[in-house]
Amino acid sequence: MREAVGGFAAVRPAEPIDTAIDAGDGCAAAAARGGSRAERGPALLRGVASAVLGVPATRVRVRSARCPDCGGEHGAPSATAGIRRAWLSLAHAGPGSGAVASVNGSVGVDAVLADADPAPLVRMLPGTSRSDLLRQWTRVEAVLKADGRGLRVDPDRIRFLPSSQDARGPAPRGAAELDGTSYRLTELVLDGMLVTIAAARAGAG
Secondary structure, eight states: OEEEETTEEEEOTTSOTTOOOOOTTTEEEEEEESSOHHHHHHHHHHHHHHHHHTSOGGGOEEEEOOOTTTOOSOSOEEEEETTEEEEEEEEEETTEEEEEEESSSOEEEEEEETTOOOGGGTTTSTTOOGGGHHHHHHHHHHHHHHHTOGGGSOGGGOEEEEEEEOTTSSSEEEEEEETTEEEEEEEEEETTEEEEEEEEOTTOO
16 A cells, blocks of 8 residues: 655555655655564665665665764665665664655654653653653654764754644644754654654755
């Protein structure tokens, strides 16, 4: 099944992940459950990269950047197909995973189980209502992952703008700014996960 959600083309788990889709504005998102993370992650990344690059998944090469802290190859992923490039991000939550790709600039995705206990986040997000803790944490993590520095950046430096309902889909939309870069936020519920996608404005990645 294919569906445009909040401006993102979404690949639903019932559809083979390597099926190309019309990504519209240069972004695609997908979610899947079952199997191991080691199986889901690469399949999702190849699937969303295939969608935005317009090539079969077998032609997509996914690589991870070197971690700036330890030098290991587990930094932000990206994909190439010939001379074309896509920015990627991957998140896991329980038995599910979500991925996003963009050809316009850096992206970040974060996911938590919708029924997770928010108590551990109280100290990390002071002043946030308990009912919004899980969703707010996905917003923070998505922006920090799109930024590329992760939790080396104080989350308090992120400035969030109010969410709104987007005319193109049912997903709430919002925006955030961090150190001069603006991000478009899209909030989804996929496979029992609360998912937030942060996409750098075109030209900012």
